[in-house]
Amino acid sequence: MLENKYVVIDLETTGNLPKKGDRIIQFAAVVIENGIITEMFSSLVNPKKQIPAFIEELTGIDDDMVKDAPAFSEIAPRIEKILEGAYFVAHNVLFDLSFLQEELQLAGFEGFYGSVIDTVEMARILYPTADGYKLSDLAEKENLQHDRPHQADSDAEVTAELFLILLNKLASMPITTLRQLSQLSGGLKSDLQQLLDELLVEKDPTEEVLPEGIEVFKGIALKKETAKQAVYREKEPLHYPEKEAEKIKIIKQAFENFENRTGQLTMMDGIYQAFQKQEHLLIEAGTGVGKSIGYLLPSVFYSKQKGQPVVVSTHTIQLQEQIIKKEIPMLEKMLPFKFTSVLLKGRSHYLSLVKFNETLLDENDNYDTTLTKMQILVWLMETDTGDKDELNLASGGSFYWNRIKNDPAVFIQSYEWLEKDFYLRAKKTAEEANLIITNHSLLLSDLSANGSILPNFDFCIIDEGHHFEKVASQFFGFSLDYLSTRMLLSQFGHYEQKQLFYQFEELLKLSGSKAEALAHTSKINKLATDLFYEMDEFFKLIALYAKKMGSNKKGFTRAKVRFSDEDHGKEKSALVHSAERFAFLLKDLHLAMMDRLALIENKKGKLTQEHRNIIEELISFLHDLEELKNTVQSCFILKTNFVKWMEVDYRSPQNVTTFLAKPASVAVALREKFFNKKKSVVVTSATLTVNHSFEYIKKEIGLPSASTMIIPSPFEYGDHVKLLISEDLPEINSVSLDDYVVTITEHIISLSEATKGRMLILFTAYDMLKKTYELIKESGFLSDFAIFAQGITSGSRTRLTRNFQRYDKAILLGTSSFWEGVDIPGEDLSCLIIVRLPFSPPDEPFTEAKCQYIIQQGGNAFSDYSLPEAILRFKQGFGRLIRTASDRGIVIVFDKRIITTKYGNAFLKSIPAVPVKKGNIDELVEIINEWL
Incomplete structure (x- = not known):
């Protein structure tokens, strides 16, 4: 395989459409032979047309640079010679190949028709677990x-x-x-199958030595389970370090440059005492306290x-991963004894190996399913x-995951598979663990499952506790959306579609079950047709109701519309029917289908594993159907006291509709x-108090009699932060949205x-963010800045934050999730703008209903x-600026209500004491110039 000739190609072009006249402006080829780079060739190319401004910005190549460059036809002979007898390799090969073909043919050459x-x-x-697959992401991953x-x-x-690097990784498998990758790779876009087959010819099965830590089990290569020392929670005469010096000595084991954090030690003692006294405790611990170790x-x-x-329960996956990958290894360094910990998630997060094995060589897979299967084969090593959260699945891969996820099956898998079951492994580890790390949703699911998910426990830490009430309201509530409902019913399918329904009917015939007393196949097929039709009608009626009852303000594409049980209009009546x-x-x-299932029950001894899997899948489907x-x-x-509303996107009402x-x-x-059922629960977060009081959070989560503790941040906010308030902006509700956007954009x-x-701008509404971003770009004043905006610039919150940190002159516009959990330490962030105080809109359905209830x-x-809700969110936003003891910067508030209203002072009192300056834009700019 390494003996092959590979030519790696990259092009810069004037656009994406060669058929519409876009041309190459730079060509580069790197030749690889016998596993090493043997030749490099690159040239600028005169496209005989103007280079668009956005391409110039992206590539740094302008018209002056290419005016004396050769035309493509002049370098085409050399390109054709380089490509002779080679594999054509590129990052997103179809783009480079199609462009090059077009240019070669225009120059009178035949083009390239070899392997790609x-x-x-x-x-x-x-x-399979990489964050992203852009060239820059992969280069960073491999330190290139x-x-x-x-x-x-x-x-x-x-x-x-x-x-x-990829070739070497392939060769080591x-x-x-x-073999399994080769069997699947016929469905790929490129000719990877050829490489795999060449590799298989080169490898001698009789001489194979498996890579260290890998075993082959029932034909699948897996990572061997690491032999953990079985340390059960035995009672030991351990002495908790009461004295400060003892605690410091322990913590120093894990930190080279240890800073004594008095607040962290206070937190440790508070929690230990709460467990000893068996009482509940609320702790607000400011940024930098070292909460997790605390x-x-x-x-x-x-x-x-x-x-x-x-x-230990958290709200976000990031914090769970941080505890497992960073804090737990630190604890292991600190402590003079062994302990065990486990991360436990909901069952559907874990792969079912037996289901994956059975579906591995299914025929007629689409591209995303094929790719997902190949990813999983590599990931299993x-x-x-x-845990699915480790994988970066293609969008269609989630559909396949639903077929192979772990779920409670009536038909027990064979014992050999059970010993490798990931979910049972996690549960078994949890039974023996000292620390069980989970999330708020699973913690609440355990309540309704009568404690059958988590092992018996009486002591609990709830981190990110300001989210606990919101997660609980989702957990005790309901959610219905079009896409997941359609995905569920599509799993069953019509008989002709050869999905689960067809497979089960074929199984009935094979098993010889007498089905005379049951509904005929055609009758159930008609039922499935009616169900699909009614589902579409139902979601159409939700969208119609939303359109009728919603305000549908001009320029707004998304809406939240309250659904009232008191409403007696014809739209509501049609929807309920x-x-x-x-x-x-x-x-x-x-x-x-339950009747049909009962027929098979007494035949189960005669069924193959494949048949059992079909039955398992049907049982799982029927469970989800019952829930729906x-x-x-x-x-x-049914009559409930719930707040009900629908969220609709008017551009695609059926696809983006949730109730x-x-x-x-x-x-x-x-x-x-x-x-009331636990002996001691500690709820902690950096934002639990409003104006130094815990009353709001106590009332929201139903914990009136808990002890409380405030541990301030050790950072010197007074010396490191200035809070500026703009006095020359209009009152937010006194002008139109467009006028307000114009003024804040100038600021x-x-x-x-x-x-x-180095600026993060926090908005409370996406529409204002979008309009501001567009106006900044249109103005052209910040053309030398890298500007990223949530929902506009592609990528997750993590990727947007990472990209923002890569540029010296960068601005990041965010809403909702950017108010918390974004961690940008050091000089990468030195200015935070809060556009308006983060009150929930009074007409937002849940806010409106909650206010009525109060x-x-x-x-x-x-x-x-x-x-209080707005103050807690404001505190979260404020906390984005200072993440380490040496950080310094400026917070600017555009919303004058913070100084013109009586309640504005409550916002200022709830954050650390910092100097507050008011002034017009010129005065603020002068302060910034002096300060930074």
């Missing part, structure tokens, strides 16, 4: 020098180096995996002393957990079902030039809910 390899496709398969992204010579060289250390000591597990028909059809299909029916009934037919129902308050449910441009970028209970909706 796509390094994007290869990387997707061989790096990539100085000039979007210049063909630099890109081609990096792609060539990456390709050699077990023969069994290579609760993990006393939890491990207590667990080891008492022989009882401690559950790397994963300890089998459709929901009733939909629920009846779901019930009829469920009953009909209960959700439809709870939302539309939600939540209780207005979960305090009583949480108190009775959770807090942002002036402030950006003063801070030289008034009915005799409270004040503004001071009891709207204000």
Whole structure:
């Protein structure tokens, strides 16, 4: 395989459409022979047309640079010679190949018709857990020098180096995996199958030595389970370090440059005492306290002393991963004894190996399914957990995951598979663990499953505790959306589609079950047809109701519309009748298939594993079908005290339609079902208090009698932060949205030039963010700045943040999720702008209903809910700026209400004490210039 000639190509072009006249402006080729780079060729190309401004910005190549360059036809003979007898390799090969073909043919040459390899496709398969597959992401992953992204010579060289790494990774794989990849690779876009087959010819099965840590089990290569020392939670005469010096000595074991954090030690003692006294505790711990070690250390000591597990629950996956990958290894360095920990997620997060094995060689897979299978084969040699969250699946891969996820099956798998089951492995480890790391959703699921998910526990830490109430309201509520409903029913399919229904009917025939007393296949097929029709009607009616009842403001594409049980209009009546028909059809299909399932029950001894899998899949489907029916009934037919609303995108109302129902308050449910049943729960976060009081959070989560503790941040905010308030902006509600956007855009441009970028701008509404971004770009004043905007610039929050950090002069516009969890330490962020105080819109359905509920209970909706909720969010936003002790910067608030209203002071009192300056834009710019 390495003896082949490979030519790695990269092009820069005037656009994406060669058939519409776009041309090459730079060509680069890197030749690889016998596994090493033997030749490099690159040239600028005169496209005989103007280079568009955005291409110039992207590549740094302008008209002057190419005016004396050769035309493509002049370098075409050399290109054709280079490509002779080679594999054509590129990062996104179809783009480069189609462009080059067009140019070669225009120059009178035949073009390239040999084998092609796509390094994007290869990387997707061989790096199944990578964050992204852009060339710059992969170069960073492999520590490859990539100085000039979007210049063909630099890109081609990096792609060539990456390709050699990928080839070596492929060559090191077990023969069994290579065979399986080869069988699947016929469905790929490139000719990877040729490489795989060449590799298989080169490898001698009789001499194969498996890579270290890999075993082949039932024909699948897996990472061997690491032999953990079985340390059960025995009671040991451990001494908890009461004295400060003892605690410092322990913590120093893991930190080379240890800074004594008094607050962290106070937190440890507070938690240990709460566990000892068996009482609930609320702790607000400011940024930099070292919260995770602050609760993990006393939890491990207590667990080891008492022989009882401690559950640690977080809101975000990122924090769970951080605890497992960073904090737990630190604890292991610190402590003089061994302890065990496990990350436990919901069952559907884990792969079912037996299902994957059975579906591995199914025929007629689409591209995404084929790619996902290949990714999983590689991942199984790397994963300890089998947790889907590790994978970076193609969008269509999630559909295939639903077929192979772990779920409670009636037909027990063979014992050999059970010993490798990832979910059972995680549960078994949890039974013996001192620390069980999980998330709020699973913690709440355990309540409704009567403790059958998590091992028995009485002591719990809830981190990111400001989210606990919101997750609980989702958990105790319901959600229905079009895409997942359609995906579920498509799994069953019509008989002609040869999905689950067809497979089960064929199984009935094979098993010789007497089905005379049952509904005929055609009758169930008709039922499935009716169900699909009614589902479409039902979601159309939701969208129609939303359109009729919603304000549909001009220029707004998304809407949230409250659904009231008191409404008696014809749109509501039609929707409820459709929901009733939909629920009846779901019930009829469920009953009909349960009858058919009962026929097979007494035949199970004679069935093959493949047949058992079909039955397992049907049982899982019927369980989901029953849940769907209960959700439809709870939302539309049964009487509940839930807040109900729908979220619709008017551009694609059927595809982007969700119906939600939540209780207005979960305090009583949480108190009775959770807090009253546990001996000690510690709720912690950087933002639990409003104006130094815990009353709001206590009331929201149903914990009136808990002890409390405020541990301030050790950072010197007074010396490191200035808070500036703009006095020359209009009151936010006194002008139109467009006028307000014009004014703040002018301010942002002036402030950006003063801070030289490094600026995060937080909005409360996406529409305002979008309009501001467009106006900044249109103005042209910040053309030398890299500007990223959530929902406009592609990529996840993590990727946008990472890209923002790569540029010196960068501006990042964010809303919703950017108010918290974004961590940009050091000089990468030195200015934070808060555009408006983060009150939820009063007409937002849940806010409106929550306010009504508070008034009915005799409270004040503004001071009891709207204000404290906005203050907590403001504190979260404020916390984005200072992430380490040496950070310094400026917070600018555009919303004058912070100084013109009585309640504005509550926002200022709830954040650390910092100097506050007011002034017009010129005065603020002057302060910034002096300060930064």
